[in-house]
Amino acid sequence: MDRNKIFEQGVVGGIKVKNKMIRSATFEYAAIDGKPSAKIYERYEALAKGEVGLIITGFVSFSKTDQLADPIVLMQKDSIPSLQRVVDKVHGYGTKIVAQLNHAGSQASVTSQETIYAPSAVKDPATGIVPTPLSTEQVKELVKEFAAAAVIAKEAGFDGVQMHGAHGYLLNKFLSPMYNNRTDEYGGDFSGRSRIVMEIAQEIKRKAGKDYPVWIKLNNSDYHRENLGVTEEEFLALSEELSRIGVDAIEVSGGTITGTYGPSRSKQHTAYHLEAAKRLAEKVEASVILVGGIRDVEMANSILLDTKIAAISLCRALICEPDLIKKWRDGEKTTADCISCNRCFNPLGKCVFKFTKEEKIQYKAMRAEAKEQKKKQLNSAK
Numbered sequence: 001m002d003r004n005k006i007f008e009q010g011v012v013g014g015i016k017v018k019n020k021m022i023r024s025a026t027f028e029y030a031a032i033d034g035k036p037s038a039k040i041y042e043r044y045e046a047l048a049k050g051e052v053g054l055i056i057t058g059f060v061s062f063s064k065t066d067q068l069a070d071p072i073v074l075m076q077k078d079s080i081p082s083l084q085r086v087v088d089k090v091h092g093y094g095t096k097i098v099a100q101l102n103h104a105g106s107q108a109s110v111t112s113q114e115t116i117y118a119p120s121a122v123k124d125p126a127t128g129i130v131p132t133p134l135s136t137e138q139v140k141e142l143v144k145e146f147a148a149a150a151v152i153a154k155e156a157g158f159d160g161v162q163m164h165g166a167h168g169y170l171l172n173k174f175l176s177p178m179y180n181n182r183t184d185e186y187g188g189d190f191s192g193r194s195r196i197v198m199e200i201a202q203e204i205k206r207k208a209g210k211d212y213p214v215w216i217k218l219n220n221s222d223y224h225r226e227n228l229g230v231t232e233e234e235f236l237a238l239s240e241e242l243s244r245i246g247v248d249a250i251e252v253s254g255g256t257i258t259g260t261y262g263p264s265r266s267k268q269h270t271a272y273h274l275e276a277a278k279r280l281a282e283k284v285e286a287s288v289i290l291v292g293g294i295r296d297v298e299m300a301n302s303i304l305l306d307t308k309i310a311a312i313s314l315c316r317a318l319i320c321e322p323d324l325i326k327k328w329r330d331g332e333k334t335t336a337d338c339i340s341c342n343r344c345f346n347p348l349g350k351c352v353f354k355f356t357k358e359e360k361i362q363y364k365a366m367r368a369e370a371k372e373q374k375k376k377q378l379n380s381a382k
């Protein structure tokens, strides 16, 4: 077996990369005044030093109808110098970087907005929020805001942008018949529900240039009970359309916080979107990237050898070991230390097993406070 397929250079989603190992978007909980903090610089440098081929940033926000408060990085003009420093740092190690553009919709974790917008006024079980539907004009404005954010990302030096179309955030909610009961052109059948995603991709290409790489992360299934959310059939049909209009890469994910499965599953699930990604890769020209439960270098390598999947992305394993790819490349080890316990979903943005003594104390206090806040949020939404 060619053990080095994943370490070969090549082109993924229109971007030249030194290897096929990607860091999947990982929210950092660390912006200050909407700009990357020192913590973010350090983390991204550690990943780049650790030989990650390309980093997808944690989600960044940009729309006036979205949450726009710390600790979220904002893709806006006055952030360009600080974003440029992150990009330059990463490029200095030969690693590429793509900005993930997101609108949280009713999954807003920071409620800086008085009004939380979503496709329709359907209660979000993840937050207890009953959102206000975006007007048709606001949806059209959002399409333009996505493209404007991509232009800013390009100006800051990012190698491309990724639309976040997965995990229960706004674009995923538009696609879902459970959360989209609109009667305008952005609702109805799947072609109506996916219109916003298609328009955004086209508008980014129009404004940032047709050669500027546009990626998207999509759920191959929402994994809601009785298959009520986005189905694999719809995911494949939308992906084919996106690829046809020039979207450069599709990262295959799945699940929502409140679905049967979430996006970040427990240890017994490995490469859990592999079959859907394989089927997609047979159908589209766009590069297909597989995320979810990949913890072993031999497994990653054989996926690239045996299928048309173009690259592998990792999140939690790189929170635990930012230098994992280097260790794999140098043959120091073959499996990741990460046990998929999901305790890295914490405001310190670190693996709990890597906490210092002080961080352990801080984490305990933060958990107690977060519990209290969640209770308040749910009570006020009742």
Ligand SMILES: Cc1cc2nc3c(=O)[nH]c(=O)nc-3n(C[C@H](O)[C@H](O)[C@H](O)COP(=O)(O)O)c2cc1C
Pocket (backbone or CB within 6 Å): 024, 025, 026, 027, 057, 058, 059, 100, 164, 166, 167, 217, 253, 263, 264, 265, 291, 292, 293, 294, 313, 314, 315, 316, 317, 342, 344, 345, 346
């Ligand atoms: C702490 C944390 C933050 C995450 N932040 C994001 C994010 O900003 N955007 C996104 O698309 N996915 C996010 N994810 C999901 C991951 O990118 C990934 O899809 C999922 O964890 C499965 O991959 P893994 O098994 O390699 O962790 C996050 C996951 C974790 C654990």
